[in-house]
Amino acid sequence: MNQFAQQTLVSPRTVDTSERATFIMRTYMHLMGAILLFAAIEIFFYQTGLMQTIANAFLSVSWLLVLGGFVVVSWFASRAAMTAESTAAQYAALIGFVIAEALIFVPLLWIAFVSIGPSVINSAAWVTLLGFAGLTGVVFVTRKDFSFLGGILRWAFVVALVMIVAAVIFGFELGTFFSVGMIALAGGAILYDTSNILLHYPEDRYVGAALQLFASVALMFWYVLRLFMSRR
Numbered sequence: 001m002n003q004f005a006q007q008t009l010v011s012p013r014t015v016d017t018s019e020r021a022t023f024i025m026r027t028y029m030h031l032m033g034a035i036l037l038f039a040a041i042e043i044f045f046y047q048t049g050l051m052q053t054i055a056n057a058f059l060s061v062s063w064l065l066v067l068g069g070f071v072v073v074s075w076f077a078s079r080a081a082m083t084a085e086s087t088a089a090q091y092a093a094l095i096g097f098v099i100a101e102a103l104i105f106v107p108l109l110w111i112a113f114v115s116i117g118p119s120v121i122n123s124a125a126w127v128t129l130l131g132f133a134g135l136t137g138v139v140f141v142t143r144k145d146f147s148f149l150g151g152i153l154r155w156a157f158v159v160a161l162v163m164i165v166a167a168v169i170f171g172f173e174l175g176t177f178f179s180v181g182m183i184a185l186a187g188g189a190i191l192y193d194t195s196n197i198l199l200h201y202p203e204d205r206y207v208g209a210a211l212q213l214f215a216s217v218a219l220m221f222w223y224v225l226r227l228f229m230s231r232r
Helices: 017-048 050-059 063-083 087-115 118-142 149-170 175-199 206-230
Strands: none
Touching: 017 050, 017 087, 017 175, 017 206, 050 087, 087 118, 087 206, 118 175, 118 206, 149 175, 175 206
């Protein structure tokens, strides 16, 4: 679930099983492609030295400006992926969102590299993937409809965003409990997104579905990494 945008979903309906299976396969293939693109961009930034340059640029301006820009990009990308009739526009939205995520991750990854080393990033990535796999398994095994989480998640994301803005303005640390809470929130978003992919999304919106799921996975990775860094 994109934490900054509310998606429009269709009502449950009877669909051909093979069509649904094809849609699900395409969604997860696009999710894998988005994750690989994200990783490739970060590796490129690191190997070319751009990571330090970008991190310094981000850290030299108000984090509210960075966050505000990211919110705008997230909203437009999510909206475009879910409503655009053109497949090219949907892909552009997904790629644009992945690039935006890669950029906003740069300061955190750079600090992790410099202060601890790549091992903490690898550990956070593995924990995120295992958590994602476990939550996905819960939905596919139980086939439970988690769409009731939508309103709760949107409310919780607004509260979290307000807390982040307040922390930036007043200069206080959100701490370990906030990171744990955000990991739980990301887990709820993964349950919600996976349930919608299994039961609700129209079959022609696999790009938008992949974008929403990628946003939730990226959110979990961000806070798992922050949690690991805070324990070193």
